[in-house]
Amino acid sequence: MTVSISTTNGHANRHTNDLKHHLKRSPEFGFSTRAIHIGSEPDPTTGAVIPPISLSTTYKQDEVGVHKGFEYSRSGNPNRDALERTLVGLEAGAGHAIAFASGSATTATILQSLGPNAHVLSVNDVYGGTFRYITRVAKETTGTESTFIDLENTTDDEILAAMKDNTKLIWIESPTNPTLRLIDIPRIVSLARQAPSKPLVLVDNTFLSPFYGSPLLQGADIVIHSLTKYINGHSDVVMGAAIVPSLSTPDRDYDSLVQKLRFLQNAHGAVPSAFDCWLAQRGAKTLAVRMKAHGLNALRVASFLTSHPAVEHVIYPGLVSHPLHALARTFLSTLPPSTLAHGIPYGGMVSFRLRGGARSAEALLPKLKLFTLAESLGGVESLAELPARMTHASIPPAEREALGIEGLVRLSCGIEEAEDLVDDLRGAVGWAGGRG
Numbered sequence: 001m002t003v004s005i006s007t008t009n010g011h012a013n014r015h016t017n018d019l020k021h022h023l024k025r026s027p028e029f030g031f032s033t034r035a036i037h038i039g040s041e042p043d044p045t046t047g048a049v050i051p052p053i054s055l056s057t058t059y060k061q062d063e064v065g066v067h068k069g070f071e072y073s074r075s076g077n078p079n080r081d082a083l084e085r086t087l088v089g090l091e092a093g094a095g096h097a098i099a100f101a102s103g104s105a106t107t108a109t110i111l112q113s114l115g116p117n118a119h120v121l122s123v124n125d126v127y128g129g130t131f132r133y134i135t136r137v138a139k140e141t142t143g144t145e146s147t148f149i150d151l152e153n154t155t156d157d158e159i160l161a162a163m164k165d166n167t168k169l170i171w172i173e174s175p176t177n178p179t180l181r182l183i184d185i186p187r188i189v190s191l192a193r194q195a196p197s198k199p200l201v202l203v204d205n206t207f208l209s210p211f212y213g214s215p216l217l218q219g220a221d222i223v224i225h226s227l228t229k230y231i232n233g234h235s236d237v238v239m240g241a242a243i244v245p246s247l248s249t250p251d252r253d254y255d256s257l258v259q260k261l262r263f264l265q266n267a268h269g270a271v272p273s274a275f276d277c278w279l280a281q282r283g284a285k286t287l288a289v290r291m292k293a294h295g296l297n298a299l300r301v302a303s304f305l306t307s308h309p310a311v312e313h314v315i316y317p318g319l320v321s322h323p324l325h326a327l328a329r330t331f332l333s334t335l336p337p338s339t340l341a342h343g344i345p346y347g348g349m350v351s352f353r354l355r356g357g358a359r360s361a362e363a364l365l366p367k368l369k370l371f372t373l374a375e376s377l378g379g380v381e382s383l384a385e386l387p388a389r390m391t392h393a394s395i396p397p398a399e400r401e402a403l404g405i406e407g408l409v410r411l412s413c414g415i416e417e418a419e420d421l422v423d424d425l426r427g428a429v430g431w432a433g434g435r436g
């Protein structure tokens with residue numbers, strides 16, 4: 001193959017440099033423009049518009065220690081680097097992103113970075129795997145203490161009283177998984193700033209994705225994502241990321257935090273493959289169009305379920321009837337141009353409870369045809385699950401009961417035609433509703 005390197009290269013380099021320069025200086029670029037262009041500049045060597053996948057595990061050094069930024073693929077890889085730049089472009093307020101082998105590896109590395117005998121204050125309705133890591137792995141290996149509280153309904157004084165001298169981290173999910181409780185992030189940030197131990201505030205933003213939620217702009221110190229979900233969006237990659245702001249303060253040294261996380265990641269090798277990074281970056285380019293469709297479908301599904309006689313309770317923060325709907329509106333990073341009378345799109349997750357309870361819920365799930373009975377969320381295809389028996393089985397039964405997880409059905413609304421999803425639910429809910 002003959003390649004006219006000089007012409008193509010010159011043009012590509014100029015274009016790449018101009019674009020990089022322009023994007024850096026242009027916060028006015030919209031979400032999708034950033035998603036498509038940042039981190040995905042044409043390849044300077046060949047002009048390839050889509051970045052090549054760099055499978056090499058090692059990189060030539062011109063002299064000892066003189067290289068082009070990469071030495072060995074565990075410590076850094078061009079595709080990981082490119083994806084991390086895309087993530088910084090997507091998450092408003094971000095300065096650094098670190099991509100990990102999974103959302104769980106991200107969680108583990110952050111908890112390790114706290115050192116021995118730290119205390120973590122967490123929202124009680126947290127992803128089951130996060131609860132398991134904190135209460136079993138971190139507790140057994142680094143003596144991590146934890147307190148799980150209802151950050152939605154607890155008073156400021158109660159939250160302050162729950163913080164100890166060794167509280168180093170506050171863990172938030174909002175909306176929570178699977179009961180979709182909303183946490184007032186700026187309130188928790190302001191309480192954290194008052195605590196003598198100055199804990200970092202982390203928000204797991206997996207459910208909203210950077211399209212609907214911007215916790216760093218609300219004062220959070222770390223955002224994490226299971227990229228496995230909306231950011232990749234096609235149910236074919238397991239990955240995670242930690243994202244932190246750029247500007248350190250006297251209290252918060254984000255550069256050191258990033259260095260520590262990268263050091264730990266390299267030391268235990270929780271790194272994603274080049275191919276997975278490439279796939280996740282490809283997925284991220286369509287995040288905005290997917291999230292709009294997920295949100296509209298979820299709103300339609302939630303409205304339909306609300307009107308069904310066999311359904312006892314529907315939880316979707318975008319519905320006007322959700323008790324904290326006003327909070328959802330306040331913090332929405334991208335307010336839809338036309339708001340609908342009954343609500344607004346607010347992510348793709350809907351939870352509901354049938355009047356017939358857990359037995360009806362179990363009967364319902366295999367009857368669905370378009371909603372596949374499966375764990376996970378955030379893919380283009382709709383999924384349905386029973387958290388108490390599946391994603392949240394690691395939470396003790398008494399706590400599941402107290403949190404309202406027992407008998408709850410969780411839907412991840414995909415981007416199929418909304419009316420097809422409603423028809424699927426209409427048939428199965430009607431059938432299962434009578435079988436309590």
Ligand SMILES: Cc1ncc(COP(=O)(O)O)c(C=O)c1O
Pocket residue numbers: 102103104105127129173177204206207225226227228238239240376
């Ligand atoms: C909210 C949330 N955070 C973190 C994780 C863990 O991510 P991963 O499965 O990529 O390890 C999940 C997985 O379901 C999740 O739902």
